[in-house]
Amino acid sequence: MKMVAVMLKDLRLICRDRFGLVALLVVPIVVIMVVASATQSGDGSKSILFPIVNEDQGPVATALIRAFREHLDVREVSRTAAQRLVADTNDAPAALILPPELSKRYLAQKPSTAQLLTDPAQWRELEAIKVVMLLADRETASLGDPFSQELLTVREHNITGDHVSFSSLEQNIPGFSLMFVLLTLIFSVSLALREEEVWGTSARLSVAPMRPASLLGGKLLARHVVGTAQLLLLLVFGHFVYGLRLGHSPVAMILVATAVVASMTCFAAVVAAFVRTREQAIPVGLAVAFVLASLGGLFWPLYDLPKSMQAIASTLITTWSMSAIQDVILRDKSLVVVSTELLVLIAYGLVSFLIALRLFRYGDEAHS
């Protein structure tokens, strides 16, 4: 009961700062909208400029250019202009030169070589172009070889839900929402506890007739309620504005969000225990939140990380949190199936709480 009383008291204090509450949602929403606009243009590789020098002007070159136009921003230019776009202005990662007589040779079953002028510094765009060229090459080869055998055909079946494709938003919205929740929790727990010391509140509380666990637990519970609401509202915003899937079970989603924020709140208390002043809270909080978000797959998928970092990532709270959220909203997994992740998160929270309780000498600084 004392823990609940502390929680309610802290919740009342938090709710007094209306602007702070609004900022908890507005700031992440602004960031999510910027990220969504930047990553969900819908153009994909179509925004990549691909100059083509058509020295053939025949039907094969025309057919190839038509095929490339479906995937890339193709521009027919002279050889000089192509070299300038790739080498001087770096507007294009590569340019293709289709040689004279390409169509004649193709129809006469004779091989031709097309030149690809590249700027390897634009490696990501270059990779996309090479994938498109590989597809075009495969289609052309099958035209020339009518007996080519399709020994392996891939047919896709989604066995983790009812959607076959997802956009980058499915990564970015939960990822950035979790990152902001973690950041908010680390700052709010650290700063709130330090402010209580400055105002002498902690000194008074330390002599109150209640156990430290109830005291710290009550304070963290208040932050937990706010954090859970923040996470759920951000996901719901993503659902209504960007069509983010939330899974089939609202109960599962709420429970997973509760477990995720509970573990993060307790973890924030451990970070707060190491922060001795308000000035330390900002750099330490930022560093912890960004490192955990980067390694935990909140900014980008885990496969983007080197193997060694993926091994480290598998031990982090953010990795388990993201995995649990994605399992429920994208893969429609039930609570039973995500129970392992939930247990790990709860264990993470409990251990963090015990460490925080041990490290956080409530009121000591006030006494000293």
Add this chain to the structure above:
Amino acid sequence: MRALSIVLVVWLLVVAPAQAASPLDYTRTILDQAHTIVASSQAHNEKLAALSALFSKFLDTDAMGRQALGAHWSSLTPEQQKEFLGLFRELLQRTYVQKLLLFENPNFVYAGVQQTGADAVVDTKIVTPRDQFDVTYRLQPAGDTWLATAITVEDVSLTANLGSQLNDLLSRMSVDDLLTLMRRKYGNVGGAAQS
């Protein structure tokens, strides 16, 4: 009126076949229809189907199939021969039609015709703004029309080219395996190949 109808029918049955088109005219008629299909706004697959239907009455795929198999032809059982010819019809039509579809708006030019006995060789060109591509048809009379028994594109014979691929395959696999491969690639189209 009734008498006029009878005269018209008799004319169609008796006189019209006697006025059989020349090999050049018949080739021109077929290629003009092909041009209309290729230049139309139909989807690629619709064009493919329309062209296949058009060339089914112009290409003597049975003769080409026998020619492509060469010495192997006699080693096939009658059932295998029948199935092979059905599948080869699909293969050849697609190979030829896909080449034709590379041209967005093919401009056919008729360079001339050489008559050698009953056969005729019609030289055509597909002219593009930058280039021209030679396509030669060897035709044989078939009633009041003509059937193409060989097509050469840029001096490469379609039949010889497919024949060399078939030869290569038959040096590595049995006739049954070849038919299975062809059935997998061409057997589902129209169902004719299975008959």
